[in-house]
Amino acid sequence: MRRLIQFTSLALFTNACELQALEVSGNAALNLAAHTAGAEPDLSEQGGQLVVKFTEDRDAFSLVGEGRARWNHAYANDYSEAARDDYEWSADWRELYIAKDVNQWNISLGMQQVVWGKADNLRVLDQVNPLDYRDFVLPDLNDYRKPLWMAKGEGYVGDWSVQTFYIPWFEPNDQATPGSEYEFIAIDPELLQSFTLLPEKKPAHTVDNGEAGVQIARSFSGLDINFSIFHTWDDNPVYRQQYAIDASGEFIAELQPEYHRQLHLGVAAAYSLANGFVLRTEWLVIPDSVYMLNVADINGGLIEETTVNALLGLDYSWRDWLFSMQANDRYIDNWTNEFASAEHQPLVTFSATGQSFSGRLESRIAIARFTDESNDQLLQIRTSWRPDDYWAYTLGADYFSGPAQGTFGQFAHKDRVWIKVQRYF
Amino acid sequence: MKFLSIAAAGISLCFMSATQVAAVTADDILSQVRNRPDGVDTFANASLVLIEKNGSKRVRDLLFLQKDYGKDDKLTLSFTTPADVKGVVLQSINYDESVQKEDDQWMYLPAFRQIRRIAATDKRGSFMGSQFSYIDLDKLRVTDYRQTLVREEKINERDCYVIERIPSSLEVVNRTGYHKVNVWVDKDSSVVVKQVYFDAKGIPFKEFFAKKLEQVQNIWTVTHSEMRDLVNGRTSELIFSGVRYDVGLDDSLFQHNIMKTGVKNGNLPQVR
Numbered sequence: 157m158r159r160l161i162q163f164t165s166l167a168l169f170t171n172a173c174e175l176q177a178l179e180v181s182g183n184a185a186l187n188l189a190a191h192t193a194g195a196e197p198d199l200s201e202q203g204g205q206l207v208v209k210f211t212e213d214r215d216a217f218s219l220v221g222e223g224r225a226r227w228n229h230a231y232a233n234d235y236s237e238a239a240r241d242d243y244e245w246s247a248d249w250r251e252l253y254i255a256k257d258v259n260q261w262n263i264s265l266g267m268q269q270v271v272w273g274k275a276d277n278l279r280v281l282d283q284v285n286p287l288d289y290r291d292f293v294l295p296d297l298n299d300y301r302k303p304l305w306m307a308k309g310e311g312y313v314g315d316w317s318v319q320t321f322y323i324p325w326f327e328p329n330d331q332a333t334p335g336s337e338y339e340f341i342a343i344d345p346e347l348l349q350s351f352t353l354l355p356e357k358k359p360a361h362t363v364d365n366g367e368a369g370v371q372i373a374r375s376f377s378g379l380d381i382n383f384s385i386f387h388t389w390d391d392n393p394v395y396r397q398q399y400a401i402d403a404s405g406e407f408i409a410e411l412q413p414e415y416h417r418q419l420h421l422g423v424a425a426a427y428s429l430a431n432g433f434v435l436r437t438e439w440l441v442i443p444d445s446v447y448m449l450n451v452a453d454i455n456g457g458l459i460e461e462t463t464v465n466a467l468l469g470l471d472y473s474w475r476d477w478l479f480s481m482q483a484n485d486r487y488i489d490n491w492t493n494e495f496a497s498a499e500h501q502p503l504v505t506f507s508a509t510g511q512s513f514s515g516r517l518e519s520r521i522a523i524a525r526f527t528d529e530s531n532d533q534l535l536q537i538r539t540s541w542r543p544d545d546y547w548a549y550t551l552g553a554d555y556f557s558g559p560a561q562g563t564f565g566q567f568a569h570k571d572r573v574w575i576k577v578q579r580y581f
Numbered sequence: 582m583k584f585l586s587i588a589a590a591g592i593s594l595c596f597m598s599a600t601q602v603a604a605v606t607a608d609d610i611l612s613q614v615r616n617r618p619d620g621v622d623t624f625a626n627a628s629l630v631l632i633e634k635n636g637s638k639r640v641r642d643l644l645f646l647q648k649d650y651g652k653d654d655k656l657t658l659s660f661t662t663p664a665d666v667k668g669v670v671l672q673s674i675n676y677d678e679s680v681q682k683e684d685d686q687w688m689y690l691p692a693f694r695q696i697r698r699i700a701a702t703d704k705r706g707s708f709m710g711s712q713f714s715y716i717d718l719d720k721l722r723v724t725d726y727r728q729t730l731v732r733e734e735k736i737n738e739r740d741c742y743v744i745e746r747i748p749s750s751l752e753v754v755n756r757t758g759y760h761k762v763n764v765w766v767d768k769d770s771s772v773v774v775k776q777v778y779f780d781a782k783g784i785p786f787k788e789f790f791a792k793k794l795e796q797v798q799n800i801w802t803v804t805h806s807e808m809r810d811l812v813n814g815r816t817s818e819l820i821f822s823g824v825r826y827d828v829g830l831d832d833s834l835f836q837h838n839i840m841k842t843g844v845k846n847g848n849l850p851q852v853r
Binding site: 183433 | 633663664676682693694695696699700701702703705706709755815836837841845847
């Protein structure tokens with residue numbers, strides 16, 4: 157219904173405004189992906205995608221939109237009915253907003269994405285928009301970040317760049333639909349056997365339940381630094397343990413998924429070192445993270461503790477190549493082994509991205525690996541050939557490894573190779 | 582950076598007497614190239630044309646915005662077409678050569694929605710897939726090289742000084758990728774009209790030509806230039822149109838936020 161309202165209001169708006177300088181661009185793509193480790197079905201993707209971007213730039217305001225329609229025939233037969241309903245055909249807005257410059261401030265209203273931080277394809281401070289995990293973490297982050305309705309202002313106070321926004325309606329992360337390709341094990345299946353899982357309890361769409369954030373940023377010679385504060389909700393639910401007696405007098409244990417408020421305090425910096433290196437770092441402090449305990453208590457098995465999430469990255473530029481290494485970990489204050497979450501989650505990433513043949517060939521290899529005893533790992537390789545400004549042919553591969561319940565390892569049987577043919581317009 | 586100004590230098594040299602010209606040194610000539618008056622700011626539309634050996638072309642259109650801040654200058658390059666590079670913005674601050682401070686550079690890629698600082702110590706990378714390297718877009722730095730005036734020569738009927746430049750340090754070689762550069766400077770306009778770049782073996786591998794030189798608001802400006810790769814046979818052209826100096830460009834055009842919001846008509850009231 158909300159999508160219908162968006163399209164209708166856009167149509168009314170554009171009719172009313174008699175678009176004068178509408179610029180339209182985008183691309184159409186055909187995708188094919190095949191499992192290489194024996195998972196069924198053989199083809200996990202047989203479909204296409206249409207992305208249309210438009211900009212109407214006037215003196216008084218500008219209108220920016222990007223819509224996406226996706227089709228994946230693999231969902232017609234081989235996955236659950238719910239997955240077919242959600243993913244065989246789908247369409248979404250990537251952004252849709254009106255912007256206006258007012259006294260050196262850019263004010264924008266509509267569905268938008270805000271990206272904070274300096275990390276490369278990892279999220280430490282980049283927590284403003286939730287994610288859609290239908291394709292797990294395999295696409296570029298920009299392709300699965302969900303836009304949110306928000307009012308946003310960007311401008312300057314002295315030498316500091318300021319970005320501030322208010323989000324009226326909280327939206328959580330979208331987990332992959334049960335029975336789909338990347339259905340994710342978010343909670344221990346053994347735990348679920350002894351509990352009844354209740355429907356999610358989401359915050360009501362009221363003004364009080366909105367989210368708001370401010371980031372200030374400044375560049376000095378060789379150094380970029382950002383400070384941010386974000387009054388938000390945790391994008392993932394925690395599961396409260398509660399007990400009840402049903403109509404027949406039976407004692408039942410229930411898990412209630414619920415969302416909790418969080419305050420994010422962040423700082424990020426990038427510093428240009430000598431000899432082609434750039435050092436990046438991000439620090440996020442959440443004083444009120446809520447975690448599940450393995451044991452029930454009077455608080456429903458939930459506990460609030462301070463969490464620190466930190467990232468250190470190093471980039472090296474060499475001619476047309478960028479090499480990037482990142483180390484990321486978290487620390488939970490007062491952690492005990494009664495927590496359902498590990499105290500640390502050490503992750504390292506490495507990527508190399510380069511161009512050759514006058515920018516017509518672009519290649520990227522990226523590895524993400526948890527460095528605890530799990531050795532959970534994802535390897536992605538991608539190479540794209542662009543013979544001209546209109547066509548792009550991309551060949552890629554995704555390899556998972558690790559334990560059966562690991563973040564990546566749970567998809568170890570779903571290694572895949574894929575091709576994509578894109579026509580830009 | 583002042584790509585336009587590499588080629589469009591001050592005209593004061595043309596008033597020198599013959600005796601003075603005879604005494605001129607390579608450092609003097611290149612200082613004139615670097616320091617000539619060229620307005621406080623510059624606006625231009627530009628097309629970067631990538632030409633394959635077989636003649637096939639790809640064209641990238643961009644807005645070129647540059648402004649002086651004392652002896653430093655700031656640059657914003659905003660790509661407008663084609664679709665796969667639309668919204669890409671490059672910003673840089675080039676500091677006064679005498680302070681020996683490394684440039685600051687940032688890139689905004691719409692696909693990542695992130696402003697990323699990029700190292701400025703290696704400028705050998707290709708500028709948007711072209712034969713121009715990032716270093717070729719920088720303002721000419723006199724002290725990076727030891728230079729000698731080797732002869733005088735006519736290029737397209739214009740009298741030129743020919744200067745041989747040898748990098749003054751290994752750092753310069755690592756930053757530029759050039760082991761020697763020969764530069765042709767037009768005597769009348771102090772414009773660099775040709776450059777030949779040599780590799781470590783002393784073999785020329787790239788050539789720059791100013792194909793069209795014209796006066797805009799009494800400032801000599803190269804509006805069409807060409808970079809030829811002598812090894813792979815590819816050529817790139819940079820064609821400027823609608824060049825305007827001293828237009829009063831707003832400071833906001835050189836701040837980071839403009840990379841995310843994009844340069845719009847409303848940001849350029851002076852040139853629309």
